[in-house]
Amino acid sequence: MRDLNKLALRLRKAARVRLFLDYDGTLAGFAETPDKIIPDPGLADLLSRFVDHTRFRVAVISGRRLSHIEKLLPIPGLLLAGTYGIELRTPAGDRINRLELAAVRPTLEQIKPLWENLVSNGKGFYLEDKGWSLAIHARFAQDDDAQTLLESARTLAGDMIDPRVYHLRDGHKFLEVAPILANKGQAVRYIQKHYPWPGAELVFVGDDDKDEDAFAVINDLGGTSIVVATPPRSTAATHRLESPPAVRAWLTGLLADTEV
Ligand SMILES: [Mg+2]
The missing domain is CATH 3.40.50.1000 (HAD superfamily/HAD-like)
Structure with a gap:
């Protein structure tokens, strides 16, 4: 440094x-x-x-x-x-x-109910709809729960996105699906x-x-x-x-x- x-x-x-x-x-x-x-x-x-x-x-x-x-x-x-x-x-x-919001929403609207369903069955999770992206925050979830749920969310979304247009971003107890332009x-x-x-x-x-x-x-x-x-x-x-x-x-x- x-x-x-x-x-x-x-x-x-x-x-x-x-x-x-x-x-x-x-x-x-x-x-x-x-x-x-x-x-x-x-x-x-x-x-x-x-x-x-x-x-x-x-x-x-x-x-x-x-x-x-x-x-x-x-x-x-x-x-x-x-x-x-x-x-x-x-x-x-x-x-x-x-980026036009209208171009992004159809894919996010497909993923959103699946992620909502996952998050509603867990404790300490929060689904954020940012318009151009969807994010799951798991800061207040148990470590094991977070890992399992985020892995499921990643698999679900991974099957639904065009990797030329969207990417999945990980963070600490965090997963987001967003356009690559993000x-x-x-x-x-x-x-x-x-x-x-x-x-x-x-x-x-x-x-x-x-x-x-x-x-x-x-x-x-x-x-x-x-x-x-x-x-x-x-x-x-x-x-x-x-x-x-x-x-x-x-x-x-x-x-x-x-x-x-
Ligand atoms: Mg920061």
């Missing part, structure tokens, strides 16, 4: 810094269920200060649906990306769907292509395996990848912060470095 202080020094000298930030597990701790939407005034204030600062541009890229992220971060001028970058809200406030690395490339900011230093901060896609892309683009993890784990990221509070403190430090 490389030195965060050296990175801060470099960013302090940079004329332009584009920050790509994950939300859950990065800017904020995990919610009990993804439907719990509790905005954090301190976080909104911090990100507003970046929006006001001409040296920074901020994009938040989350696996949550865009409507949730908008409620969590009611800040004009931020670029927000939901469902791993399928749905975007531009800094000017325009909405972009990179990929944070591709989201970073999309933003860089459609909202270029020449010469900007690029930084991506994220905590889980869906962020690894973006770490690889950011590294490829010559940027900096920061994983949020305690203890350290195997990652493509070049730097590490320990926790969401550490991320906020580090971001606050970046502002302190640049505000006169």
Whole structure:
């Protein structure tokens, strides 16, 4: 892992810094269920200060649906990306769907009742319909139950999807069926292509395996990848912060470095 202080020094000298930030597990701790939407005034204030600062541009890229992220971060001028970058809200406030919902729903509607049936027979599971994807959260289930149920869900969905269009993503006690376009690395490339900011230093901060896609892309683009993890784990990221509070403190430090 490389030195965060050296990175801060470099960013302090940079004329332009584009920050790509994950939300859950990065800017904020995990919610009990993804439907719990509790905005954090301190976080909104911090990100507003970046929006006001001409040296920074901020994009938040989350696996949550865009409507949730908008409620969590009611800040004009931020670029927000939901469902791993399928749905975007531009800094000017325009909405972009990179995929027609109507093209995605028929397959998800086939899978949904089967997954609902599985989840309703288990304890501690939660089925989230994000529009463009379906996710089973098993954080509050027993380990063995989670493994068995997620394996069944994977088999059921695996038989129903076209692997050229959809993929199944695993996480810690988590399974999601989503379009292949739902990929944070591709989201970073999309933003860089459609909202270029020449010469900007690029930084991506994220905590889980869906962020690894973006770490690889950011590294490829010559940027900096920061994983949020305690203890350290195997990652493509070049730097590490320990926790969401550490991320906020580090971001606050970046502002302190640049505000006169
Ligand atoms: Mg996260």
